[in-house]
Amino acid sequence: MDLQNIGTRIYHLRTEILQLSQRDFSHLLGMGQGNISKVEKGQSLPSCFFLWSLYNTYQINVNWVLSGEGEVKVSEG
Template identity: 55%
Template sequence: MNLKDIGERIRLFRMEVLNLSQREFAQRMGVAQGNLSSLEKGHQLPSCFFLWCLHATYQANVHWLFTGDGEPVVKANK
């Protein structure tokens, strides 16, 4: 597990999937912008709560977040 890769995928999800600024995303996720910046730079591992909120709110694929495999967003089964 590479923290820099995870951080980069968080940043890509925020920018390319959600089209949100770091400030907007941090506010919506209930984290300080400084903490989000630290996550995106790969300085810390995201908490379980952060990952749960990311998935519950935006249907983020946590497997993709950690591995880069699959799609960034979980598709609903029909």
């Protein structure tokens, strides 16, 4: 797993797709801003809680987060 690419995808998701500040994003996911920062910088892997929160809050495809494959959002239906 490439932590830098995962971080880049999370950063892109937050800034370009959701258009949220790191502070707002962390608040909406119920996480500390420091955790978000470390993931975006490629310094740590996203936790299970982080991935679950992305899916539960925004229907983000966990496979896309981890591998870059598939659509960003899980298709409905």
